[in-house]
Amino acid sequence: MFITDDPKGKVYQDLLDFAFSVCDQFIVVIRKDINITKDASAVLESLAPFLIAKREQFEWPGTRLGTGRDYFGREAEPAIVYYFKTDHEAKRILLEVSxxxxxxxxxxxPEDLSFIKNQNPWLINSSHESVSYFETEDKDEIEKIMNIEDLQVRTANSIKNNIPQVYTDDSPNMKCIFCEKKFKEGDTVPESNASEIYFVCLNCMDNGLTVCNEDGKIFNEQLVNKDYLIIDKIQILKIEESDLLEYITNKFINMEEGGGVCSKKCFNSLYINDCIMHLQTYLALVSMDKESTSDLTNMIKGYKNIENILMNKINELKTYLSY
Ligand SMILES: [Zn+2]
Ligand SMILES: [Zn+2]
Incomplete structure (x- = not known):
């Protein structure tokens, strides 16, 4: 479950209250490549009574510095990860300084205040990327997280399906497609426009209905028979021994959750559109002068008439889209 907006003020306080009640440790990180001010040092000093361990690490929950070498092969320095007890007094300090x-x-x-429950990361926070998420399957915990007032959270599923998005903005032109626009199963959600932006509010998020990724139709994902979502005609574009579309085809053959589409027709349009996008990427890659880091791209670059071959296949694929 992802936090989509920086928890501030009362929300930050409620979140810390809950994290301290669930977790036994929290961590902060000091990266050696970024200077720290006296304030940051003072925070570490005031937290010292609650320190459990201090370790040099190349990775910690949510962030990875890599294998110890940077892009240029230079040796990187590990960061220092501080592990603290979730003591009530420590919480008071975290609330006071931030x-x-x-x-x-x-x-x-210090960086990336994160929480650990029984040795496992529970609330992971990467401040530089403004990414925070919970690692929990516990129904009771999830419910309590959802109940933290004004905490903006999205499930991984709602992020993967991408539309509808749960926006954090509550400007007056944001309209929930269910409780405000009263769209029903089978309706098609129009494109958002300047006067109305369509989204699904947190209350309506778990109503069992989903917006089709392909045609915008509202459907019940439970009622879609996933066995029925198969490719009508597998698309192939062979160059030498390689099928340039194999990657996309395999992705659709092995897709477990149906790709967020309402029907077999939409499943196939999504497949064709993905094939087109994939070939357009190849088209852009082969027309670049620079040598690619991919052997396949370098091979097809040298292939006779490759741009025409790609264009022809793209045009053929477009004729399969029936709208
Ligand atoms: Zn709603
Ligand atoms: Zn559809």
Missing amino acids: NSLHSWMQPNL
């Missing part, structure tokens, strides 16, 4: 989750960033504070 007013939001994403403000845990050098130079003014």
Whole structure:
């Protein structure tokens, strides 16, 4: 479950209250490549009574510095990860020195305040990327997280399906397609426009209905027979021994959750559109002068008439789209 907006003020406080009640440890990180101010050092000093361990690490929940070498092959320095007990007094300090989750960033504070429950990351926070998420399957915990007032969360599923998005903005032209626009199963959600932006509010998110990724129709995902979602005609574009569309085809053959589409027709349009996009990417790659890091791209670059071959296949694929 992802947090989509920086928890600030009261929300930050409620979130910390809950995290401290669930978790036994929290961590903060000091990266050696970014300076820290006196304030950041003072925070570490005041938390010292609750310190459990201090380790040099190349990775910690949510962030990875890599294998110890940077892009240029230079040796990188590990960061220092501080592990603390979730003591009530420690919480008071975290609330006093900061007013939001994403403000845990050098130079003014240590980085990436995150929480650990029984040795497992529970709330992971990468302030630089403004990404925070919970790792929990516990129904009771999930319910309590959802009940933190004004905390903006999205499930992984709602992010993967991408539309409808849960926006954090509550400007007056944001309209929930269910409770405000009263769209029903079978209706098609129009494109958002300047006067109305369509989304699904948190209350309506778990109503069992989904918006089709291909045609925008509202459907019940439970009622779609996934066995029926198969490719009508597998598309192939062979260059030498390689099928340029194999990657897309395999993705659709092995797709377990149906791709967020309402019907076999939409499943096939999504497949054809993905094939087109994939070939357009190849078309862009072969017309670049620079040598690619991919052997396949370099091979097809040298292939006679490759641009025409790609264009012809793209045009053929477009004729299969029936709208
Ligand atoms: Zn709603
Ligand atoms: Zn559809």
